[in-house]
Amino acid sequence: MRAVWYERNGGSEVLTLGEMPTPEPGPGEVLVRLAASGVNPSDWKTRRGSTRPMAFPRVIPHSDGAGVIEAVGEGVARGRIGERVWIWNGQWKRPFGTAAEYIALPAAQAVPLPEGTSFEEGACLGIPALTALHAVATDGGVTGRRVLVTGGAGAVGHYAIQFARLLGAAQILATVSGEAKAAHAMAAGADATINYRREEVPARVMELTGGRGVDRVVEVDLAGNGPMLHRLCAYGAVVAGYGSNTQEAVFPFSPTIQKGIAVRFFIVYELDAAQRAAAIGALQAWLARGLVRHAVAARLPLAECARAHDEVEQGRHIGNVVLAC
Numbered sequence: 001m002r003a004v005w006y007e008r009n010g011g012s013e014v015l016t017l018g019e020m021p022t023p024e025p026g027p028g029e030v031l032v033r034l035a036a037s038g039v040n041p042s043d044w045k046t047r048r049g050s051t052r053p054m055a056f057p058r059v060i061p062h063s064d065g066a067g068v069i070e071a072v073g074e075g076v077a078r079g080r081i082g083e084r085v086w087i088w089n090g091q092w093k094r095p096f097g098t099a100a101e102y103i104a105l106p107a108a109q110a111v112p113l114p115e116g117t118s119f120e121e122g123a124c125l126g127i128p129a130l131t132a133l134h135a136v137a138t139d140g141g142v143t144g145r146r147v148l149v150t151g152g153a154g155a156v157g158h159y160a161i162q163f164a165r166l167l168g169a170a171q172i173l174a175t176v177s178g179e180a181k182a183a184h185a186m187a188a189g190a191d192a193t194i195n196y197r198r199e200e201v202p203a204r205v206m207e208l209t210g211g212r213g214v215d216r217v218v219e220v221d222l223a224g225n226g227p228m229l230h231r232l233c234a235y236g237a238v239v240a241g242y243g244s245n246t247q248e249a250v251f252p253f254s255p256t257i258q259k260g261i262a263v264r265f266f267i268v269y270e271l272d273a274a275q276r277a278a279a280i281g282a283l284q285a286w287l288a289r290g291l292v293r294h295a296v297a298a299r300l301p302l303a304e305c306a307r308a309h310d311e312v313e314q315g316r317h318i319g320n321v322v323l324a325c
C-alpha cells in the first residue's frame, strides 16, 4: 500500500511517501480501506517530538480517518465487511495511523459512518468533534448555562459551539480574531462573538452576560487566557482546558480561588470507555439527524502530507485539512 511515514522527529521534511506491506487484520480487528485522513495539530506536534518522544522506529501519522471495512479478523462479524466507518485513536499508542491506503485496528475504533456524512467529514470526528463534545459535556455539562468558547472558529471550537447549542446552553459567546472567523462562529450557533485581539474580552463577556459572567469556558489557550479567566467567569465556573499555545499557564491565585474556578484538563485520546461511549453515542445520533455542520477547509492528496502538516501548523485554514488517501 501507499503510505506516508517518518522515522525521526523533525520538520515536515521527515515525512516520506512510499510503499509498505498492506496490514492484515488480527483477532478483533478490522482492515479499513481509507478514503480520507484528517490532519490535526497533535499530528505535527507529535512529528516534531514536542509532546511525546518517538515511541516506534517508524510512524505513519494521523489518528483520524474514514473509509470502508474491507476485511475482518477472527472474532469480528463478517457482516461488517463493506461498512463505511470513521476512525478514532488511529495513531495513539500504535505506530501506524491513517496517512495510508489501509489501516488495521481494533474493531471498536471503526465506528459506522452515518449515511449523510462524507468520508472527508468522517475524518474530522475522532479528534475535533469528540474533543468538543467532551469539553461541553464533562463536569455537569452546559445545559442551561452561559458558555464561552475561546477560538470559536477553530476545528474544535466550531463543533463546541454547535454541541453547546444542541445540549441547550442558555447563551454561547465565542472569541475570534477577525470577521470571517466571527461569521463562521455565528453560523455554528454562537449568540455573539468577541474579537480577542481588538476588544477587552472580560469586559465584553460581562456586558453580554448582564454582569453575571460565564459558567463554562471551552478553552483553546489556557496559557494565553488563564490570567483573565477570573474576570469573566461566574462563581463556580468550570473551564474545560483542552489546549494551550505555550507550556506554562499562570492563574492569579486569590482572584481565581475567590471565583471557585475549576479547570478540567483532558486529552481526547485518553477518554475512558464510558466517556467515549457517551460522546460517540450523542454524536452518532446528531449525525444521523443531519444536525452537525462540518468545516472541511482543504483537501490535499496523500502525496502532499508535508504541505498539509505545514498548513495546519501555521493555522492557515478555518476548519480541517483532510488528505485523500
Ligand SMILES: NC(=O)c1ccc[n+]([C@@H]2O[C@H](COP(=O)([O-])OP(=O)(O)OC[C@H]3O[C@@H](n4cnc5c(N)ncnc54)[C@H](OP(=O)(O)O)[C@@H]3O)[C@@H](O)[C@H]2O)c1
Pocket: 040, 041, 042, 127, 128, 131, 150, 151, 152, 153, 154, 155, 156, 157, 175, 176, 177, 181, 196, 220, 221, 224, 225, 241, 242, 243, 244, 245, 266, 267, 268, 269, 315, 319
Ligand atoms: N486536549 C485534546 O485532546 C485536544 C484535542 C484537539 C485539539 N487540541 C489542541 O487544541 C488546540 C486547537 O486545536 P484545533 O484543531 O481546534 O486547532 P485550529 O483549528 O487551528 O483552531 C485553533 C483556533 O484557536 C484560535 N486561537 C488561538 N489562540 C487563541 C487565543 N489565545 N484565544 C482565542 N482564540 C485563539 C485560532 O485562531 P486565531 O489564531 O486566528 O485566533 C483558531 O481559530 C491545539 O493546541 C490542539 O493541539 C487538544
